[in-house]
Amino acid sequence: MYKVISSLLEDVKGMDVLSAISVSFFFILFIIIMINVIRMRKEHAEEMKNMPLEKHDLNDKF
Amino acid sequence: MAVEKFTYDNRIAKYFAVATVLWGVVGLLVGLIIAIELVFPWLNLNLEFITFGRLRPLHTNAVIFAFVGNGIFTAVYYSVPRLLKTPMFSELLSKIHFWGWQFIIVCAAITLPLGLTTGKEYAELEFPIDILITLIWVVFGWNLFGTLIKRRTRHIYVAIWFYIAALVTVAVLHITNSLELPVKFFKSYPIYAGVQDAFVQWWYGHNAVAFFLTAAYLGLMYYFVPKAANRPIYSYKLSIIHFWALIFLYIWAGPHHLLYSSTPDWVQALGVVFSVVLIAPSWGGMINGLLTLRGAWDKVREDPVLKMFVVGVTAYGMATLEGPLLSLKSVNAISHFTDWTIAHVHIGALGWNGMMTFGMLYWLFPRFFKVKLYSKAMANTHFWLATLGMLFFAIPLYFAGFTQALMWKEFTVEGYLKYPNFLETYLQIRPMHLLRVVGGILYLTGGILMVINLIKTAKSGKFARFEEDQAPPLEKKASTEKFHRRIEGKPITFAILALVAVLIGTIIEFVPLFVIKSNIKTIASVKPYTPLELQGRDIYLKEGCYNCHSQMIRPFRSEVERYGEYSKSGESVYDHPFQWGSRRTGPDLAREGVKSGKIYKPDSWHYEHLVNPQKTNIQSIMPAYPWLAKKDIDIASTPSKIKAMRSLGVPYPAGFESSSVDDLNKQAGAIASGLRNAGIQVEDQKQIIALIAYLQRLGTDVGANPEMVIK
Structure with missing residues (x-):
């Protein structure tokens, strides 16, 4: 298996376009996450934001 | 629904906090000693064990793995049970983790001055200690995931996402970079050589910064900044984008440490491109941290904890802007190999990691001991000493870096190097190295004030080991939630996706470099060493x-x-x-x-x-x-x-x-x-x-x- 992959890869040309392909890949992922975040319900976001805070924090005397 | 009562055990968090303080002082002290040795080389007193070359790895390891490492674990052992509404999974695993990590640090403190080293920056520890680190990391992961599984909250808070990403990525980094062939006890050779070793090393080195010093500390920020300000984080939605973009992008950026070296151009190009894109998620984190304080800025004037957090998060923003700029090839041509890089990393270490740790400790100790902080004035003095110390440290080094770069590159009108003797270029920056020592003294003095303040705080109160809390048990029901909301309730899936995010960049960079022979041209005259x-x-x-x-x-x-x-x-x-x-x-x-x-x-x-x-x-x-x-x-x-x-x-x-x-x-x-x-x-x-x-x-x-x- 390794030999097959390695022989295939040895002929790969145009490694210089790798960065362009990789950045494009990132932006696709980024857009998917963005859409999901924009569509997220406000109450979910509020619930998650408040997770570290507890009722007794309001009376925290330290 | 019935409510269950349970208790949090503060003991391990306190142990880690004390270890953070102790190793922090040691790491700073060793740093100060080597800064002085650079100016006065005779200070090694002709003793091999305290020579710069042996102590510098001790300084970096002490600060990264002992000071920051214990800081991370303090944050994890305090925040995770409270965020998940359950005690830690196992007291025994917690103890093994604590004592195992301290044993590793002691081993490092003994072996590095003895010259037992792999010779790879930030990964100098020899293979028996590497194996120990792996085992203790597994214990930590076991304990963290055990706690996640028995949690009482459905969704996992953003701080824990960062802890999970740090856990899985550091495991991959450490194991991959530490693959070595033992020759004898405490002597090994890495399995990689030359270009490939350089690439693996800087993939590791850069991402040790990214995931150990940054991601884990972002987890700390997302928990302790809202607690200290008593306000929710600015934007949960921003945290989602910031988290996934950060962990996906960071892993690619390692090759920016190898610009203009003999690594292939395509690897260098990837490093540059992803470093520049990284500004966006890094600043997403900084903005989220700073804007959490909206409406609470009046408190920043009074509260030393918030002051430290503000400087810490700002330093994070500055360092993560400077890093991508340094990775531009035209800037790197000037900055690389100079003190500019040293200044840059210390803005991150002293500003981001140091200040965030100090803020956390000043917030935690009064709560551990149920008493007010012994002296707010002393903490404020520490804040100013640390801030000024950081500036006194970094600014001279920026000047030193520019001076070095310009002198190295200057030619006479006849076309000869203006400063052909390398030593001439060092002598110009010696006063700046002296000023850096002053910065180090200020920063260490602040640290010593903190030690006194925390000891006095502990002595004036009584340690509250257990804290009671209550929450309803987690309902077992099929989730109807979608995408991110769904994976926030599935820690194992979350960890796997985080791992996939970091492996994509890793594989795309690794495979061609290791497989395509044309990447490393063979030279017939190169022979093995005698x-x-x-x-x-x-x-x-x-x-x-x-x-x-x-x-x-x-x-x-x-x-x-x-x-x-x-x-x-x-x-x-x-x-x-x-x-x-x-x-x-x-x-x-x-x-x-x-x-x-x-x-x-x-x-x-x-x-x-x-x-x-x-x-x-x-x-x-x-x-x-x-x-x-x-x-x-x-x-x-x-x-x-x-x-x-x-x-x-x-x-x-x-x-x-x-x-x-x-x-x-x-x-x-x-x-x-x-x-x-x-x-x-x-x-x-x-x-x-x-x-x-x-x-x-x-x-x-x-x-x-x-x-x-x-x-």
Whole structure:
């Protein structure tokens, strides 16, 4: 298996376009996450934001 | 629904907090000592154990893994139970984790001054300690995931996402970079060589910063900043984008440490592109942290904890803007190998990690001991000492960096280097190094004030080990939620997706570099080291010479003019590990041995220079290494070293190990005899002979006419 992959890869040309392909890949992922975040319900976001805070924090005397 | 009562155990969090304070002071102190040694090299008192090359790895390891590491675990053991509404999974695992980690730190503190090192920056610990780190990391992961599984909250808060990402990525980084072949107890060679080793090392080095010093501390920020400000984080939605973008992008950026080196251009291009894109998620985190304080800025004036967090998060923003700028090739051409990089990393370490840790400790101790902080004034003084210390440290180093870069590159109108003597360029920055010492003293003084303040706080209260809380049990029901909301409730899926995000960049960069042969051009004239040179190379590693000297001549006129022909990828194919270095406190050594070269020196000069550098130049800042002329080479290890190298692909002939000692003795005899003829009394088997043999070999495979030998 390794030999097959390695022989295939040895002929790969145009490694210089790798960065362009990789950045494009990132932006696709980024857009998917963005859409999901924009569509997220406000109450979910509020619930998650408040997770570290507890009722007794309001009376925290330290 | 019925509510369950349970208790949080603060003991382990307190242990880790105390360890953070202790190792923080040690790490800062060692840092201060080596900063002073750079200005006054005689301060090593001719003792090998406290020489700069051996103490600098101790400083970096102490600060990163002891101070910041314990800081991370303090944050995890305090915040995770409270965010998940359950005690930690196992008290036993918590104890093993704590004591195991401290044992690792003690092992590092003993072995590094002894010169037991792999010679790879930020990964110097030898294989038995690497194995221990792996085991303890597994214990930590087991405990964290056990707690996640028995949680009482459905969704996992953003701080824990960062802890999970740090946990899985650090495991991948540590294991991959620590693959080494043992030669004997506490001596091994990495399985990678040359370009590949450099790539793996900086993939690791950069991402140790990304995931150990950054991601885990972002988790700390997302918990402790809202707690201290008593306000929710600014934007949960921003945290989702910031988290996934950050972990996906960070892993690609490692090669920006190797710009203009002999790594392939495509790897360098990837490093640059992803470093620049990284500004966005990094600043997403900074904005989220700072804007959490909206409506609470009046508190920042009063509260030292918030002051420290504000400076910490701002330093994070500055460092993560500067990092991508340094990775632009035109900037890197100037900044690389200079003190600019040192200033940059210390803005991150002293500002981001230091201030966030101090803020957390000042917030935690009063709550551990149920008493107000002993002295707010003292904490405020600490804040100003730390802030001024950081500035006094970094600003002179920025000036030093610019000065070095400009002097290294300056030519006369006749076309010659204006400062051909490297030492001239160091002497210009010596006052700046002195100022840096002042910064270090200020920062350490602040740290000592904190120790006093925290001890007094602890003494004025009583440790509250257990804290009660209550929450309804987690309902077991099929989730109807979608995408991110769904994976926030599935820690294992979350961890796998985080792992996939970091593996994408890793695989795309690793596979071509390791598989495509054309990436590393073979040079016919490059031959394996002789047994004596190999032993000399191991002494070079042991003494930590790479902490001051590079072995990578970049293809710039100023470097070729100063040092000789630029370095080729095929030259280091037998270098396990590579020794390109990251800084030039001393000159580059890649062509040190080329007789017709720019910087060639005879054996006798090397002998005098190693034993007493100031004898060859009164202003030299290199420390003396007199023990090299007294200690014997570990000749008995030669056959096993040759065998190990052959196992790693170095083409020593079969059976060469049996004649390797004779070969070593013969070469050592020739060098020693030459020295004796020059009036230096030295025995053949001394370490200095091996080191001279190695130094005189450097660069000679290619020499002055590289086009003649490249296949």
